Amino acid sequence: APFCSKEVNYGNVSDFLINMIYLLMALYKEQLLFTPNCMKFNLPLPPLSRLVQKAELTRLSHTFLHVPQLHWIVVEDAPQPTPLVTDFLAASGLTYAHLHKLTPKDRKLQEGDPSWLKPRGAEQRNEGLHWLREMGAAAEGKEAAALEEAVVYFADDDNTYSLQLFEEIRYTYRVSVWPVGLVGGMKFERPVVEDGKVVRFHTGWHPNRPFPIDMAGFAVSLRLILTNPQARFDGDAQMGFLESSFLQHLVTMDDLEPKADLCSKVLVWHTRTEKPKMKREDALQKQGLGSDPDVEV
Amino acid sequence: APFCSKEVNYGNVSDFLINMIYLLMALYKEQLLFTPNCMKFNLPLPPLSRLVQKAELTRLSHTFLHVPQLHWIVVEDAPQPTPLVTDFLAASGLTYAHLHKLTPKDRKLQEGDPSWLKPRGAEQRNEGLHWLREMGAAAEGKEAAALEEAVVYFADDDNTYSLQLFEEIRYTYRVSVWPVGLVGGMKFERPVVEDGKVVRFHTGWHPNRPFPIDMAGFAVSLRLILTNPQARFDGDAQMGFLESSFLQHLVTMDDLEPKADLCSKVLVWHTRTEKPKMKREDALQKQGLGSDPDVEV
Numbered sequence: 312a313p314f315c316s317k318e319v320n321y322g323n324v325s326d327f328l329i330n331m332i333y334l335l336m337a338l339y340k341e342q343l344l345f346t347p348n349c350m351k352f353n354l355p356l357p358p359l360s361r362l363v364q365k366a367e368l369t370r371l372s373h374t375f376l377h378v379p380q381l382h383w384i385v386v387e388d389a390p391q392p393t394p395l396v397t398d399f400l401a402a403s404g405l406t407y408a409h410l411h412k413l414t415p416k417d418r419k420l421q422e423g424d425p426s427w428l429k430p431r432g433a434e435q436r437n438e439g440l441h442w443l444r445e446m447g448a449a450a451e452g453k454e455a456a457a458l459e460e461a462v463v464y465f466a467d468d469d470n471t472y473s474l475q476l477f478e479e480i481r482y483t484y485r486v487s488v489w490p491v492g493l494v495g496g497m498k499f500e501r502p503v504v505e506d507g508k509v510v511r512f513h514t515g516w517h518p519n520r521p522f523p524i525d526m527a528g529f530a531v532s533l534r535l536i537l538t539n540p541q542a543r544f545d546g547d548a549q550m551g552f553l554e555s556s557f558l559q560h561l562v563t564m565d566d567l568e569p570k571a572d573l574c575s576k577v578l579v580w581h582t583r584t585e586k587p588k589m590k591r592e593d594a595l596q597k598q599g600l601g602s603d604p605d606v607e608v
Numbered sequence: 609a610p611f612c613s614k615e616v617n618y619g620n621v622s623d624f625l626i627n628m629i630y631l632l633m634a635l636y637k638e639q640l641l642f643t644p645n646c647m648k649f650n651l652p653l654p655p656l657s658r659l660v661q662k663a664e665l666t667r668l669s670h671t672f673l674h675v676p677q678l679h680w681i682v683v684e685d686a687p688q689p690t691p692l693v694t695d696f697l698a699a700s701g702l703t704y705a706h707l708h709k710l711t712p713k714d715r716k717l718q719e720g721d722p723s724w725l726k727p728r729g730a731e732q733r734n735e736g737l738h739w740l741r742e743m744g745a746a747a748e749g750k751e752a753a754a755l756e757e758a759v760v761y762f763a764d765d766d767n768t769y770s771l772q773l774f775e776e777i778r779y780t781y782r783v784s785v786w787p788v789g790l791v792g793g794m795k796f797e798r799p800v801v802e803d804g805k806v807v808r809f810h811t812g813w814h815p816n817r818p819f820p821i822d823m824a825g826f827a828v829s830l831r832l833i834l835t836n837p838q839a840r841f842d843g844d845a846q847m848g849f850l851e852s853s854f855l856q857h858l859v860t861m862d863d864l865e866p867k868a869d870l871c872s873k874v875l876v877w878h879t880r881t882e883k884p885k886m887k888r889e890d891a892l893q894k895q896g897l898g899s900d901p902d903v904e905v
Contacts, residue, residue, distance in 0.1 A: 362790060366768040366877035373771070374670040471663040474670070490903070493659060496888035498899040513899065515888025577905050580663035583882040591793035591812025602795040602810065606787070608874050 330481050331380045331461040333443060333533060337435030338364070338396065338468060339388040339414065362608060363584050365395060367468045372403045378477045383407040384442060386435035388414050395607065412438035418546050430553040433546035436465060440536060440543060447537040461533040462487075465526045469584045476578040479570040480530040486562045489571035491528040494581035500525060501574045502567060509567040509574075521555040522564070527579050529554070535561050627778050628677045628758040630740060630830060634732030635661070635693065635765060636685040636711065659905060660881050662692060664765045669700045675774045680704040681739060683732035685711050692904065709735035715843050727850040730843035733762060737833060737840060744834040758830040759784075762823045766881045773875040776867040777827040783859045786868035788825040791878035797822060798871045799864060806864040806871075818852040819861075824876050826851070832858050 375381055383405050387396055390413045400407050414434045443463065450458050462483045466472070479489060488509060490501030495515050502509040502524070512523045522529075536542060542560035544553055571578050595601050602608075672678055680702050684693055687710045697704050711731045740760065747755050759780045763769070776786060785806060787798030792812050799806040799821070809820045819826075833839060839857035841850055868875050892898050899905075 362795070363877070363879060365874075366789065366879050369770050369877075370667055370671060370768045373674060374667060377670060377673065471667045473666050492663065492905045493884040496885050497892070498659070498886070498889050498905050499903065515892055575903060577662075577903060580660070580666075580905070581884075582660055582663050583884075585880040585882050587790040587878075587880075588793050589795070592795050595794070595812055606796065606872060606874060608789045608795050608877070 329380050331382060331457065332378065332477060332480055332530075333382050333384060333461055333463045334375065334466045335384045335386070335436060335439040335443075335463060336466040336468060337386050337388070337432035337439070339432040339435050362587055362589075364468070365399060365608065367584060368396070368399050368403075371466075371468060371472075372399075372405060374472050374474070375405055376403075377474050381406065381477070384439045385409050386439050387411040388432075388435055408442060410435075410438055410442055427550045430544070430546060430548050430550070433544040433548070433553060436557075437543045437546075443533065443536060444540060447533070458537070459534050462530050463533050463536055464530040467527060467581075469582055470527050471580040471582045473578040475576075476571075479578065483530045483532050484568060485535055485566050486529055486531050486558065487568040487570045488524060488529045488574070489569070489579070490574050490577050491525045492577040492580040494525045494527070499577050500528070502528075502569055504569045504573045507569070507573070509564055509569055517551055520552060522558045523551075524554050524558070525581060526554055527581060529558065529567075531558075531561060626677050628679060628754060629675065629774060629777055629827075630679050630681060630758055630760045631672065631763045632681045632683070632733060632736040632740075632760060633763040633765060634683050634685070634729035634736070636729040636732050659884055659886075661765070662696060662905065664881060665693070665696050665700075668763075668765060668769075669696075669702060671769050671771070672702055673700075674771050678703065678774070681736045682706050683736050684708040685729075685732055705739060707732075707735055707739055724847045727841070727843060727845050727847070730841040730845070730850060733854075734840045734843075740830060740833060741837060744830070755834070756831050759827050760830050760833055761827040764824060764878075766879055767824050768877040768879045770875040772873075773868075776875065780827045780829050781865060782832055782863050783826055783828050783855065784865040784867045785821060785826045785871070786866070786876070787871050787874050788822045789874040789877040791822045791824070796874050797825070799825075799866055801866045801870045804866070804870070806861055806866055814848055817849060819855040820848075821851050821855070822878060823851055824878060826855065826864075828855075828858060 375383060383400075385396065385400060385407060387393060387410070389411045392409055392411050397409060400409050412434050418429060418434065447455075447458055462480055464480055476489075480487065488502045490499045492499045494500050497513075497515045500512065500514045500523070503511045503513055512518055514523045517523060539560050542557055545556035548556040592601055672680060680697075682693065682697065682704060684690060684707070686708045689706055689708050694706060697706050709731050715726060715731065744752075744755055759777055761777055773786075777784065785799045787796045789796045791797050794810075794812045797809065797811045797820070800808045800810055809815055811820045814820060836857055839854055842853035845853040889898055
């Protein structure tokens, strides 16, 4: 591997004995385009794409390229795969599946809706689960045995993942959990562990939700997903209950497996990328001097 | 390199014949802490650090780990190296130099100043140039010859870099230039190339600055920096003139070497990370229920 300049030791993982990680990522943020803030800027954008999308996919892919046995499942909120994402994935060097599932119009945020009104990405994550279950049903022999050991993690396109996180995720028997940094108006949220068991949650909001955990804070064994076909994300869930709507089909709090040194380390951060300002672009476009639309950004 | 799961081909670069890239990064954003917005939130922060700093360094390091022959020069705006950055770099797997240079108080943004009032990172970038020149003066024989071929690039902690960019940078004779995405209120800014030469600049603002180029849009041969010891960043430069203050010691527009397919491809994006909201953290702290300050975020 000539382009990997350093060997980094992330623990005692053998390259030959590691479980597959299915990283399911819903690209649902296109709908942000329809919020009043974007309307105001009158962005010169093609529909169903976001200006920072290629940048975010680029830096995420650099992280994922360091993770052995990773299979990236990308689900676009689009009527068909977009050329930008298709070309990006083909050149990424990663193993991936490229799916798409358009959110029905009545489930989408409408102009003027606050972003928390409807859960986002539920349709796309369910499409990914469907793909995993189809694959599971078709697998036989050694392949089926390997799937028994695989783990599913729900990634997001602007979060930041340490490489150590993936080594923690890899050994998930049912559902593993860990802290998430910079989430929910907090420095971090985390499961509170006593005597090796999760007993409650450190969170700034609704600690009594069934599972007050951000999407970035848990992973699920593929075996559990395959043996519980009813487990899916509820697109009608109240704000903050999307994760619970899925997890309550699979485990109880007592079953949760604390990772990241008994939930004492932050290995993933809920970073968000600013929407770029397009004020000057807009002004120049009006004079016919805008940026060349043929250059992909 | 067992943790590099795929071999990616970024072009016709031989691993044995590549120039060193010195990536100089000024960590100057600590001063944002003193803006009114942060005062309002009353962030529970140690001085001279930012909440997203570790996350940003983490994902940047994943990009840099793919680049052969990279030497990362990190210059903190601090009276001494901070433990967070020191520990992070030691564990990163990268080759680096960790410097520090505190911005004098009269050069720092004060409470209430708009962020564009004073150029940021000038002191730190000059400190990095000083380090390079000391190293250049001390080098002899083969080492000195290798430095002749090396290239210097000024990185930023929230930008997004494609891996292809570094292969373009590597072959810089004097000063190379290319487009930067999502910068200056534009989809992209770029040098305009005619007959292989840069003839003007596509930018939304002051196109007649000597070099209307963002810091992310050029690289300089180390030889040129060593043979022009007067070239430095002017901390008193007007907004938008910091890059020009350095480059005008080194080249004319006629000398610029267009990269990225004659400046037709966007290979770097000026992404920005949102400041995380700490509303609930603040409320919980007042009840003595804040996040454990011993957990590094």
